Amino acid sequence: MQTFGWPEAMFIFRAAGWTLLLTAISFAIGSLIGGAFAIMRLSRIKLVRNFAAGYILVIQSIPVLMVLFMSYYGLSIIGIELPPFFAASASLAVYVSAYLAEIWRGSIESVPYQQWEASASLAHSPAQTYRYVILPQAIRISLPPTVGFLVQLVKNTSIVSVVGFVELSRAGQLVNNATFQAFQVFSLVAVIYFAICFPLSRLSRHLEKVMNASRSH
């Protein structure tokens, strides 16, 4: 039987890189889709608004695992066979988009309504209003919850191990199956996750404090 030593630990550390890459890619794609949905959710056209609201509600009300399976098998049924990494990124991006859309909708709505009126009275188009007046303020407000959500995302990347992609959790499982030293293996895995997530949690809380300080003036 193999024992848990340096080679195994290095294998886990390398897998942590994949977790980070998965997080980065799904966040990048998810934020594009999520941003679009946030704006659609606030559209003046009722149909668009309801569609976005429905999308957000559905994705937030089903497990991430189901989002993963649905996009994995759904894509293969229409004939697209993606390698596990892309399937995983795509489905995580769907999950990310729904949560970010909701967070960002809240941030956009919390910009005072007078800002819209002021911008309109300067003859800005809706696009210009977003670009020059609303978004610069909304982005500041959205920073703490967005970073907080990033922590959730890092943790939820662990679920994609089920489609066979070797990221941090899957690496831990593989090493555990070979060594049966669950405590050491999963402690190391947990420590790595903690080392990624804890600074982000702290940053989120710090940003929240900074924002509150600036708002109370």
Place this chain on the structure above:
Amino acid sequence: MQFDPVLAESDLILKGIWLTIVLSASAIVLGCTLAVLLVALRTLAGRWAGIVVDAYVELMRNTPFLIQLFMIFFGLPLLGIRMSGVEAALLTMTLNLGAYSTEIIRAGVESIHKSQFEAGVSLAMTRRQVFQYVVLQPAFARVWPALSSQFVLMMLASSICSFISVQELSGAAAIVEQRTFRSFETYIIVTVVYLVMALSLKVFLLWLGRKLFPQVSGLSRLDAKAEAA
């Protein structure tokens, strides 16, 4: 797409639904109890108790549920504590939800004005009595919406327990899929079931919040608004 082979296995899916409900309900009750105890410890006991509680909360909040599950399911037997998949799932869910709820309820307790504590103490109540009878209920009422969404998230996260072959809804789905080879159909049905369960739980928790905290919370204000309209 053929749904018939999947629907033929509806027994298995119904059993899965039942286990998901039982696991989630137990975890919510136990996790909440744990959270109240931890918040009490943090508020009433000394500084060290607070540090220990905070460390526990941070540890649980910054590691994935899956790894916590593996740690308990594969790790504890090495210490001689053997448990079935369902027991490990329930324990993990309780510990996980307990940590999140501790953080939420703590925020609620801290939002209660200091004068409430002082008023209680000036009526010759002990600090524990003040916490129990004066602070806890309004604190709960204030954070009930946040707590509710955490409960729903926990119900959804229970799907991860299928990783250690617990046959809750997702676990049942995996078996149905293997028997019927109808992956997409199986997961469409199961996803819809999860959707219905999550929405029902949301509605139930909203109703429960209004029942439990009629006068204090923003929930009753929503009611008043609805009546006025």
